[in-house]
Amino acid sequence: GDLGPFNPGLPVEVPVWLAINLKQRQKCRLIPPEWMDVEKLEEIRDQERKEDTFTPMPSPYYMELTKLLLNYASDNIPKADEIRTLVKDTWDTRIAKLRLSADSFVRQQEAHAKLDNLTLMEINTTGTFLTQALDHMYKLRTNLQPGEGAHSQDF
Numbered sequence: 001g002d003l004g005p006f007n008p009g010l011p012v013e014v015p016v017w018l019a020i021n022l023k024q025r026q027k028c029r030l031i032p033p034e035w036m037d038v039e040k041l042e043e044i045r046d047q048e049r050k051e052d053t054f055t056p057m058p059s060p061y062y063m064e065l066t067k068l069l070l071n072y073a074s075d076n077i078p079k080a081d082e083i084r085t086l087v088k089d090t091w092d093t094r095i096a097k098l099r100l101s102a103d104s105f106v107r108q109q110e111a112h113a114k115l116d117n118l119t120l121m122e123i124n125t126t127g128t129f130l131t132q133a134l135d136h137m138y139k140l141r142t143n144l145q146p147g148e149g150a151h152s153q154d155f
Helices: 016-023 038-050 062-076 080-107 120-144
Strands: none
Touching: 016 062, 038 080, 062 080, 062 120, 080 120
């Protein structure tokens, strides 16, 4: 692509891949997203813990961005360790909620569910488990129902 020219000392928005590349070459200083702040992340974590449903995240890629920025530019992010902990706490809360929702879904033998405000990474984390559970439920249901034209045998 066509990027630049860049003026020294002036902030500019660039794709994450470019920002990390420039940071690795010590050509820039990264400015974290607005939401990557201890106070804001504490509010998000507390809200997520209070609500039964999933709350909207500040970015659909909050986990990926946090991991990338803290791995490659933690020296540019104030209170990086606290931010890492807060994002992990929020992630753990959301994954626990997702597991409880999936467990309830399977126990109630539902056919569909609506899960708002999930990120793709959260869906992918439990997607395989949930699809396999639904597949097993389907097989069990079809095996329990008598087949058409099947003859019962008394013993």
